[in-house]
Amino acid sequence: MIKRKISIGGLLLTCLFTAQANGNWTLQDCIDHALQHNIQIQKNRLSEKTSQQTTAESKAALLPSLSASLSEAVAYRPFQKQGGSFVNGSVTSSTSNNTIANGNYGVNASWTIWNGNQNRNTIKSSQISEQIASLQTQQTANSIQEQIAQLYVQILYTQEAVKTNEKLLENDEQLLRRGQELLRNGKATQADVAQLQAQVDNGKYDVVNSRTQIASYKMQLRQLLQLSDTVDFNIQTPEALDSQLINYIPTIDNVYQAALVSRPEIKSSQLAIEQSDLDVKIAKGAYSPTISLTAGLSDSHMTGTGQNIGNQLRDNFDGQIGVNISIPIFDNRKRKTTLEKAKINQLSSQLDLKDNQLNLRNTIESYWLEATNNKQKYEASKSQVKSQRTSYELVSEQFKEGKQNIAQVLESRTSLLSAEQTMLQSQYTTLLNITLLKFYQNEKLSF
Structure with missing residues (x-):
C-alpha cells in the first residue's frame, strides 16, 4: 500500500512537472x-489543526490536574526587643532572631468528577x-x-x-x-x-x-x-x-x-x-452541582526555632484529601x-x-x-x-x-x-x- 501511494504521488508530480515544462496546463493540472x-486553502488546513488542538484540550479536561508550589522567604524585624511567635507549618514557634528564613512546599491535585x-x-x-x-x-x-x-x-x-x-x-x-x-x-x-x-x-x-x-x-x-x-x-x-x-x-x-x-x-x-x-x-x-475530589501534600521549615530543618520537615509534613461540592444558587x-x-x-x-x-x-x-x-x-x-x-x-x-x-x-x-x-x-x-x-x-x- 505504501509503495502504491508513493507511485501515485510520483505520477501526479510527474504530470505537474510535465505541464510546467511545456507550459500547457489542462484544467486538472x-x-x-x-x-x-492556494493560500486560502492552506490557511483552512491550519484552522483544522487548531480545531484538533481544541479537541485534545477538551479531552484532557476529564483528567485530574496536578500542580506543585515552592516558596522561600526572609522576614526581618529590626525593632523586635523580645522573642516573637511565628507559625511554622502547623506548629507555633517562638524566636528572638530579628531575621527569619522560612520555606513552604506543596503538591496539590484536583479532579472534577461531575459537572x-x-x-x-x-x-x-x-x-x-x-x-x-x-x-x-x-x-x-x-x-x-x-x-x-x-x-x-x-x-x-x-x-x-x-x-x-x-x-x-x-x-x-x-x-x-x-x-x-x-x-x-x-x-x-x-x-x-x-x-x-x-x-x-x-x-x-x-x-x-x-x-x-x-x-x-x-x-x-x-x-x-x-x-x-x-x-x-x-x-x-x-x-x-x-x-x-x-x-x-x-x-x-x-x-x-x-x-x-x-x-x-x-x-x-x-x-x-x-x-x-x-x-x-x-x-x-x-x-x-459540581463535584470534585481534592488532595494535597505540604511541608515547611523556619530558622531561629532551635530545631534543625530535618526535624521541622518531619513534624510539619501534612497530607489532606477532600471532596468539594459547588451548588449554584x-x-x-x-x-x-x-x-x-x-x-x-x-x-x-x-x-x-x-x-x-x-x-x-x-x-x-x-x-x-x-x-x-x-x-x-x-x-x-x-x-x-x-x-x-x-x-x-x-x-x-x-x-x-x-x-x-x-x-x-x-x-x-x-x-x-x-x-x-x-x-x-x-x-x-x-x-x-x-x-x-x-x-x-x-x-x-x-x-
Missing part, C-alpha cells in the same frame, strides 16, 4: 496545483468543530475549483474569439487592398476606402482587446494557483468540445439530491445543528442567559440549513437554465453562422469585382461577427454549466 498551493456532563458534551462539540473545519476546507476548495473552471472556459472562449477576429481582420485587409485598386481605377470613392480603412482599424482593435482580456484572465488564474510570473503558462484546449455539448444535461432534482448528500456547505450546516443541541445541553449542565442570571442564547442559536442553525439548501437549489437551477438555454442557442447559431459566412464571402467577392458597395460588405461582416460571437459564447457557456452541474453531482471538474 490547474486544479491540482491550486489545491496544493452536569459539561466536559463530555464539550468534547463532542469540539469534535464537531473539527469536522466543520475540515468541511470548510472542502468548501473553499470547491469554490476555488469553480472559479478556476470559469476562468479556464473564459480563456478558451476568448482564444477562439481572437481566431475569429484575426480571420475577419485578414479579410478586411484584403478588401482594403482591393478597394484601393478600385479607387485607382475610378470604380470606388475615397469615402469607400476610408470606411474600409476604419474597418481594418476596428478589426485590429478587436484582436488587441481580446488578447488583453486573455492576459487579464490568465493573471486572475495565476493568482488562484499562486503561480509566479516566471512560469510559462498557457491553457491547453480540450479535444472534441462539440461532442461534450451533446451530453445529457442532468435534471435539477437529480443534481440537487446528489448535492444534498455530498456538498460540504450542507454537511457543515447539519453539523452546526448538532453542535447547537450540545450547546443547549452544556448550558443546562451549568445548573447542576444565584449568579445574576448568567446561566439562564447562556441557556436562552444557546436555544436561540439552535433555531438560527436550523434556519441556516434551510437557507443553504435553498441557495443550493437556486444555484443548481441557474446552472441548469444556462446550460439548457445556451445549448439550444448553440444548435441554432451553428446554421446561422454557416449562412452568414456564405453570405459574407459572396458579398466580399462581389465587392472585389465591383458589383457590391461598401455598405453591404460592412453590414454582412457585422452580421457574421455577431453570429460567430453568439455561437462561441453559447458553446462555452453550455460547456461550463454542464460541467458545473456534474461537479455538483460529486463528479470531478473536467472537460
Whole structure:
C-alpha cells in the first residue's frame, strides 16, 4: 500500500512537472496545483489543526490536574526587643532572631468528577468543530475549483474569439487592398476606402482587446494557483468540445439530491445543528452541582526555632484529601442567559440549513437554465453562422469585382461577427454549466 501511494504521488508530480515544462496546463493540472498551493486553502488546513488542538484540550479536561508550589522567604524585624511567635507549618514557634528564613512546599491535585456532563458534551462539540473545519476546507476548495473552471472556459472562449477576429481582420485587409485598386481605377470613392480603412482599424482593435482580456484572465488564474510570473503558462484546449455539448444535461432534482448528500456547505450546516443541541445541553449542565475530589501534600521549615530543618520537615509534613461540592444558587442570571442564547442559536442553525439548501437549489437551477438555454442557442447559431459566412464571402467577392458597395460588405461582416460571437459564447457557456452541474453531482471538474 505504501509503495502504491508513493507511485501515485510520483505520477501526479510527474504530470505537474510535465505541464510546467511545456507550459500547457489542462484544467486538472490547474486544479491540482491550486489545491496544493492556494493560500486560502492552506490557511483552512491550519484552522483544522487548531480545531484538533481544541479537541485534545477538551479531552484532557476529564483528567485530574496536578500542580506543585515552592516558596522561600526572609522576614526581618529590626525593632523586635523580645522573642516573637511565628507559625511554622502547623506548629507555633517562638524566636528572638530579628531575621527569619522560612520555606513552604506543596503538591496539590484536583479532579472534577461531575459537572452536569459539561466536559463530555464539550468534547463532542469540539469534535464537531473539527469536522466543520475540515468541511470548510472542502468548501473553499470547491469554490476555488469553480472559479478556476470559469476562468479556464473564459480563456478558451476568448482564444477562439481572437481566431475569429484575426480571420475577419485578414479579410478586411484584403478588401482594403482591393478597394484601393478600385479607387485607382475610378470604380470606388475615397469615402469607400476610408470606411474600409476604419474597418481594418476596428478589426485590429478587436484582436488587441481580446488578447488583453486573455492576459487579464490568465493573471486572475495565476493568482488562484499562486503561480509566479516566471512560469510559462498557457491553457491547453480540450479535444472534441462539440461532442461534450451533446451530453445529457442532468435534471435539477437529480443534481440537487446528489448535492444534498455530498456538498460540504450542507454537511457543515447539519453539523452546526448538532453542535447547537450540545450547546443547549452544556448550558443546562451549568445548573447542576459540581463535584470534585481534592488532595494535597505540604511541608515547611523556619530558622531561629532551635530545631534543625530535618526535624521541622518531619513534624510539619501534612497530607489532606477532600471532596468539594459547588451548588449554584444565584449568579445574576448568567446561566439562564447562556441557556436562552444557546436555544436561540439552535433555531438560527436550523434556519441556516434551510437557507443553504435553498441557495443550493437556486444555484443548481441557474446552472441548469444556462446550460439548457445556451445549448439550444448553440444548435441554432451553428446554421446561422454557416449562412452568414456564405453570405459574407459572396458579398466580399462581389465587392472585389465591383458589383457590391461598401455598405453591404460592412453590414454582412457585422452580421457574421455577431453570429460567430453568439455561437462561441453559447458553446462555452453550455460547456461550463454542464460541467458545473456534474461537479455538483460529486463528479470531478473536467472537460
